[in-house]
Amino acid sequence: xxxxxxxxxxxxxxxxxxxxxxxxxNALMEGRSAVAPLTRFSAIEFPTSIAATIPDLVxxxxxxxxxxxxxxxxxxxxxxxxxxILATTKGEIDLLEMNxxxxxxxxxxxxxxxxxxxxxxxxxxxxxATVLSAACTSSSAALARAASLIRSGxxxxxxxxxxxxxxxxxxxxxxxxxxxxxxxxxxxxxxxxGLSLGEGAGYVLVMSDERAKxxxxxxxxxxxxxxxxxxANHMTGPSRESEGLINAISRALVSASTDQTEIDFISAHGxxxxxxxxxxxxxxxxxxxxxxxxxxxxxxxxxxTMGAAGLFETLIAIEALKRGSVPPTVNHVNCDDDAMGxxxxxxxxxxxxxxxxxxxxxxxxxxTALILKLNAGGNW
Amino acid sequence: MNVSVIAAGxxxxxxxxxxxxxxxxxxxxxxxIYSAAKSSIFTRPVRNFGRLDRLxxxxxxxxxxxxxxxxxxxxxxxxxxxxxxGTNSTGSLExxxxxxxxxxxxxxxxxxxxxxxxxLPSSPLGEASxxxxxxxxxxxxxxxxxxxxxxxxxxxxxxxxxxxxxxxxGMTSGDEGLxxxxxxxxxxxxxxxxxxxxxxxxDISTVVTKARKLTRLV
Numbered sequence: 001x002x003x004x005x006x007x008x009x010x011x012x013x014x015x016x017x018x019x020x021x022x023x024x025x026n027a028l029m030e031g032r033s034a035v036a037p038l039t040r041f042s043a044i045e046f047p048t049s050i051a052a053t054i055p056d057l058v059x060x061x062x063x064x065x066x067x068x069x070x071x072x073x074x075x076x077x078x079x080x081x082x083x084x085i086l087a088t089t090k091g092e093i094d095l096l097e098m099n100x101x102x103x104x105x106x107x108x109x110x111x112x113x114x115x116x117x118x119x120x121x122x123x124x125x126x127x128x129a130t131v132l133s134a135a136c137t138s139s140s141a142a143l144a145r146a147a148s149l150i151r152s153g154x155x156x157x158x159x160x161x162x163x164x165x166x167x168x169x170x171x172x173x174x175x176x177x178x179x180x181x182x183x184x185x186x187x188x189x190x191x192x193x194g195l196s197l198g199e200g201a202g203y204v205l206v207m208s209d210e211r212a213k214x215x216x217x218x219x220x221x222x223x224x225x226x227x228x229x230x231x232a233n234h235m236t237g238p239s240r241e242s243e244g245l246i247n248a249i250s251r252a253l254v255s256a257s258t259d260q261t262e263i264d265f266i267s268a269h270g271x272x273x274x275x276x277x278x279x280x281x282x283x284x285x286x287x288x289x290x291x292x293x294x295x296x297x298x299x300x301x302x303x304x305t306m307g308a309a310g311l312f313e314t315l316i317a318i319e320a321l322k323r324g325s326v327p328p329t330v331n332h333v334n335c336d337d338d339a340m341g342x343x344x345x346x347x348x349x350x351x352x353x354x355x356x357x358x359x360x361x362x363x364x365x366x367x368t369a370l371i372l373k374l375n376a377g378g379n380w
Numbered sequence: 381m382n383v384s385v386i387a388a389g390x391x392x393x394x395x396x397x398x399x400x401x402x403x404x405x406x407x408x409x410x411x412x413i414y415s416a417a418k419s420s421i422f423t424r425p426v427r428n429f430g431r432l433d434r435l436x437x438x439x440x441x442x443x444x445x446x447x448x449x450x451x452x453x454x455x456x457x458x459x460x461x462x463x464x465x466g467t468n469s470t471g472s473l474e475x476x477x478x479x480x481x482x483x484x485x486x487x488x489x490x491x492x493x494x495x496x497x498x499x500l501p502s503s504p505l506g507e508a509s510x511x512x513x514x515x516x517x518x519x520x521x522x523x524x525x526x527x528x529x530x531x532x533x534x535x536x537x538x539x540x541x542x543x544x545x546x547x548x549x550g551m552t553s554g555d556e557g558l559x560x561x562x563x564x565x566x567x568x569x570x571x572x573x574x575x576x577x578x579x580x581x582x583d584i585s586t587v588v589t590k591a592r593k594l595t596r597l598v
Contacts, residue, residue, distance in 0.1 A: 045489040089500055093476065100480050112471050112501065113522040120524070130530065131522035133471075133501045141519060145534070148541055169476075172483050173496035228517035228543065232459050232509045235497050247515065251543065363497065364506025366518050 005209040006147035009217040011315050013202030014069050015302050016052040025319045028301045028327040029347055035184035035196045035303050041168045046175040048182040051166045052198035052303030064092040065165035069201035074122045082157040083127035084120050087142035089307040091115040094167045119161050135362030140310025140370055144226035146206040156211045163201035164306035185272030186331040187297035188339040195271040198303020202311045221318045224373040225256025231365030238279035244367040245283040252369035260288050264353035265326045267317040269360045270297020271304055281338040295342040300330035310360045317356040321374040325349050383536040384567025385574050389445020390558040390588045398449035400568055417441040426511055433475045439504040442557030450561045454512040461545035463516025464505045465535055467527045468552045471501040516544045526580050535562050536571045556584040569594040
């Protein structure tokens with residue numbers, strides 16, 4: 001019996017670039033950044049006041065930012081029996097803000113399990129529902145869990161929905177960590193000074209290849225392997241040895257029954273902070289050696305969309321596989337020494353790429369790695 | 381593959397204990413899990429323990445008991461291939477309120493980084509990973525129903541699929557906590573036997589009572 005494959009059959013995303021994967025991918029290819037001056041709330045007291053936000057959402061209005069985003073994505077052609085994994089870090093934290101600012105609502109309404117129920121209703125799915133939160137790896141970890149459920153035969157169809165919003169709570173928090181660059185983030189650049197926050201929501205429908213064929217659904221890509229590992233090192237700083245990310249990638253390669261030589265390019269977490277980018281390049285160098293692969297980060301363009309980042313980056317990587325072209329790292333001008341020969345400020349064309357590696361890392365030293373394969377052999 | 385319950389640690393309002401070694405300590409008058417953790421549970425001091433949020437402190441104490449029950453001496457210098465998956469009923473709500481209230485009290489000019497870090501529901505698990513050197517997967521989950529059963533099933537699946545060597549799976553609620561250590565091979569019982577014992581929406585004390593039946597099954 002052939003092993004069950006976990007395949008992506010439908011997806012959509014809403015980012016500051018607009019709705020859909022193409023709007024984001026095209027903007028990245030043009031080197032356009034969505035990071036702009038913040039108008040949603042006053043940030044004049046903070047060292048910086050820029051972020052990538054979706055312009056026409058109402059803040060502290062009748063609906064939360066993330067629910068307004070999801071209402072633009074759902075309904076969608078999702079089988080009602082699908083399980084649901086909601087990936088987020090802070091979900092509807094604007095409800096808690098409103099409560100503490102005296103604008104009605106209960107702080108308790110900001111709980112992630114309450115958002116889970118709302119998303120299940122909006123997406124019209126009745127399968128087992130789970131919130132998964134693993135800092136900035138939340139949505140890539142959720143995709144890994146979805147793929148695992150499919151491969152093990154526990155589920156046939158899993159909807160992964162992801163979201164996070166730029167709110168005053170989150171902006172104040174990242175400002176307090178001194179983590180924000182005063183200009184749009186410059187991943188892997190010598191002059192990088194921190195990250196830029198971004199926001200968005202998206203979904204990916206993961207199915208068994210058998211069911212996808214049975215229902216005649218187009219297969220966008222396979223989640224062929226995944227790995228998760230922790231640095232067990234520091235709450236906010238990555239490991240100086242990069243062992244967590246190295247472990248996560250190594251596990252993903254084993255899970256995909258492949259090795260480094262098959263990886264055509266790497267979608268890195270690439271936040272633009274000194275420590276993160278350094279840690280990632282150290283891991284890639286340790287694993288790929290002199291066989292440098294194109295590495296890019298989308299966060300100079302989209303901003304760091306926190307819990308939703310892995311899902312967006314997965315969809316951009318699939319688009320890059322399809323088009324045979326890797327987007328540039330936006331705002332990357334003066335390449336850091338350790339990223340030289342890996343990271344580019346211009347698009348990189350590839351000859352029929354088939355396999356991509358997507359990595360994410362987050363607070364608490366969490367690391368995830370996903371291996372995506374295109375339908376290269378046409379043997380679905 | 382046979383995934384088993386290797387060990388467990390628990391803390392309730394009355395005391396704390398372990399499953400495999402069947403140890404149980406009732407709190408003395410005036411004693412709390414936090415004073416007991418410092419004096420009797422941790423084998424080495426937890427950095428800034430008193431300044432951590434409540435969820436992190438109860439998670440650290442419960443995980444310490446589970447690892448002790450398994451005879452695992454984990455530390456940052458001696459990292460182990462153990463992952464951790466945890467849940468609770470309110471996520472980081474308590475710290476969320478503390479953080480934003482503090483920010484408002486400071487005239488919306490200054491936020492405290494050491495509070496913000498714990499507004500991630502996964503942060504208590506991160507504290508445990510760092511202190512005990514747990515280098516496996518780390519996930520916070522919340523479920524619409526059957527939280528403990530769901531995360532035990534998820535952990536078992538991760539071990540079966542080779543995604544983790546061992547998994548700590550548990551929950552906290554207020555000042556109570558319960559963590560199971562799951563792994564391959566012989567243990568106190570199979571995970572499926574534990575799942576059969578558990579009801580939907582049981583509180584931690586009830587689960588502890590039921591789980592202790594497992595030790596009598598051996």
